[in-house]
Amino acid sequence: MDVALLYHSEIDHINMVEFLKQPWPWYVAGPLIGLTVPALLILGNKSFGISSSLRHICASCIPANIPFFKYDWKKEAWNLFFVFGILLGGAIAMGLLSNPNPMEVNTKLATELAGYGITNYDNLIPADVMSWPSLFTFRGFILIVIGGFLVGFGTRYAGGCTSGHAIMGLSNLQWPSLVATICFMIGGFAMANLILPHILSL
Amino acid sequence: MQQNKNTDFETRSLDAMCINESHLQHKWYHNIKYLIVGVLFGIVFVKSEVVSWFRIQEMFRLQSFHMYGIIGSAIAIGIISVWLIKKFNIKTIYGETIEFHPKTFNRGQIFGGLIFGMGWAITGACPGPLFAQIGTGATVTAVTLLSAIAGTWVYGLLRERLH
Numbered sequence: 001m002d003v004a005l006l007y008h009s010e011i012d013h014i015n016m017v018e019f020l021k022q023p024w025p026w027y028v029a030g031p032l033i034g035l036t037v038p039a040l041l042i043l044g045n046k047s048f049g050i051s052s053s054l055r056h057i058c059a060s061c062i063p064a065n066i067p068f069f070k071y072d073w074k075k076e077a078w079n080l081f082f083v084f085g086i087l088l089g090g091a092i093a094m095g096l097l098s099n100p101n102p103m104e105v106n107t108k109l110a111t112e113l114a115g116y117g118i119t120n121y122d123n124l125i126p127a128d129v130m131s132w133p134s135l136f137t138f139r140g141f142i143l144i145v146i147g148g149f150l151v152g153f154g155t156r157y158a159g160g161c162t163s164g165h166a167i168m169g170l171s172n173l174q175w176p177s178l179v180a181t182i183c184f185m186i187g188g189f190a191m192a193n194l195i196l197p198h199i200l201s202l
Numbered sequence: 203m204q205q206n207k208n209t210d211f212e213t214r215s216l217d218a219m220c221i222n223e224s225h226l227q228h229k230w231y232h233n234i235k236y237l238i239v240g241v242l243f244g245i246v247f248v249k250s251e252v253v254s255w256f257r258i259q260e261m262f263r264l265q266s267f268h269m270y271g272i273i274g275s276a277i278a279i280g281i282i283s284v285w286l287i288k289k290f291n292i293k294t295i296y297g298e299t300i301e302f303h304p305k306t307f308n309r310g311q312i313f314g315g316l317i318f319g320m321g322w323a324i325t326g327a328c329p330g331p332l333f334a335q336i337g338t339g340a341t342v343t344a345v346t347l348l349s350a351i352a353g354t355w356v357y358g359l360l361r362e363r364l365h
Contacts, residue, residue, distance in 0.1 A: 020249070026271030029250030033272065034279025036243055041287060041300050043235050045224040048280075050330040054354040068358035071213040078236045083333045085237040089244020090253070090337025097249060105256045106265035113259075124254045125326065125340050132342050143324055148332075148346035150321025152353025155329060157314025157364060159305070162328040165315075166273060171280025172302050180311040187319020192262030196323060 020097050036163075037171050046078055049164030051155035053083040116200040129200065139202040158183070215303070226296055247334045255326025262323050308365060321350075 040046040057080070059073040102121040105113075113119070113126070120127045134140030155161040158180045160169060166184065169177025247253045252272060260266035286292065287300055294300060322328055325346050327335060332350065335343040357364070 023251050024246070024249045026250065026268050027275060029246050029252065030272040030275030031279045032246045033243070033252075034276035034283070036239065037280040038283035038287060039239055040236070041283075042292065042294055043239070044226075044228075044232070044296065045294050045298055045300055046236070047302075050328070050333075051354075054329060054351050055358070057351050058355045058358060062355060064355075064359075066355075066358045066361075067213070068361050069355075072210050075210075076214060077230070078233045081233040082236040082240040082243075083330070085240020085242075086244035086247065086330055086333040087240075087337040088237070089241040089246075090248050090334035091339075092241065092337075093245045093248035093334075094338040097245070103251065103254060103256055106260050106263075109256070109260055109263060109265050113256075121256065123340060124248070124251070124256075124335055124338055125343065126255055130255070130340075130342060135342060135345060144342060144346050145349045147321050147324030148349030149353040149356075150317050151325055151327070151329065151332070151346075152321075152350030152355075153357050154314045154316070154318025154321055154353070155350075156354045156357040157310045158318055159308075159310055159314070161318060161330070162273070162322075163330055165311075167276050167280055169305055170277045171284045172305075173281070173284075174305040176305045176307040176311050179307065180315040183312050183315025184319040184322065187316040187321075188258075188262045188323040189319075190316075191320040191323035192259060195320070199324070 017097075021099050023099060023103075034167070034171075037168055040082075044078065047164070048168040049079070049160055050083060050086075051152075051161040051164060052076070053079045054152050055156060056080055112197075113200075116197075118200070139199060142199050142202075154187075224294070224296075224298060226298065243330075244334045244337060247331060248338055253327060253331035253334045253338070258322065258326040310365060313364075 037048050040048050055069070056073045056076050059069040059071060063069040103124075105121065116129070118126045118128045128134075129139060130143055131140070135144055151161075155164075158165065160177070160180065162184065165177040165180040170181065250272060251257045252269070257266065257269055261269035284302070288302075292300065318328075325332070327343070327346070329350065332343055332347045336347065
């Protein structure tokens with residue numbers, strides 16, 4: 001009987017790991033992400049926000065006497081620990097809980113992307129257009145370098161990103177954050193539907 | 203040069219959403235707890251495919267509910283949490299009162315928001331996912347991250363003229 005029990009619990013364990021390896025549904029992931037807001041507040045009065053880490057990196061490495069970067073960034077070191085944790089979390093998720101199957105996407109999107117030569121769904125980013133070799137193509141340069149620049153410039157100009165405005169700001173019912181979130185979506189819709197197809201066709 | 207008159211806290215809070223409200227001084231290892239929250243957060247990011255370029259493309263083409271469900275339920279939990287913290291005056295683990303600062307409107311939220319939205323659709327990542335993607339082994343994303351840091355730096359350089 002003991003053997004049977006042990007066998008049973010081992011099966012349960014394997015099923016649990018298999019379950020965790022599947023992509024997690026939105027109704028599990030969304031609430032967990034939302035819980036980051038009270039977790040950071042209760043652990044030490046920190047407002048959830050990620051893009052500020054980019055500013056702290058500027059302040060610590062290349063302040064260049066610019067007033068915007070002249071502050072005691074060490075007081076915000078918690079934010080750098082937090083984002084480094086996100087990087088480690090990505091490595092752990094990939095190392096231990098990686099989904100062996102290629103990502104399943106909407107068939108309309110797959111058809112559209114195939115037209116640009118994007119057929120590899122093994123990674124979280126499209127390896128056909130975003131990789132070290134493609135970095136030195138015009139298309140790859142726009143996607144990686146120009147895209148990254150817009151993210152860094154835009155988030156700081158807006159005073160926050162998806163975490164700071166859309167999640168933390170809206171959680172505290174701040175209407176300027178609602179304006180920012182609506183503008184994120186307008187910019188994204190315009191880029192994805194009107195401009196990005198031309199970039200991917202290059 | 204008005205900024206030179208600001209206190210350090212005021213300078214740090216300029217246009218910033220992520221603010222350290224705590225007035226306590228701690229040794230560096232107290233930050234380990236934020237590293238742990240970050241690790242858990244990063245695992246959720248990858249396993250829910252929030253950090254996938256493909257999921258972001260679906261979102262901006264209205265081809266999937268996934269991202270809307272995630273952002274919507276995260277906001278709902280956030281609103282309830284903040285309401286509970288205010289209602290019951292919940293303190294931090296160090297006994298400090300939790301502070302919230304209202305956000306003031308400026309045109310940056312419109313122009314910056316549009317610019318970030320365009321970058322989000324191109325790179326398929328907001329700043330958090332950039333870190334997670336590097337962790338998953340997509341090393342070329344480190345270039346995207348460096349470029350985002352450069353973008354933040356250029357904003358800092360031009361800030362006086364933009365607002």
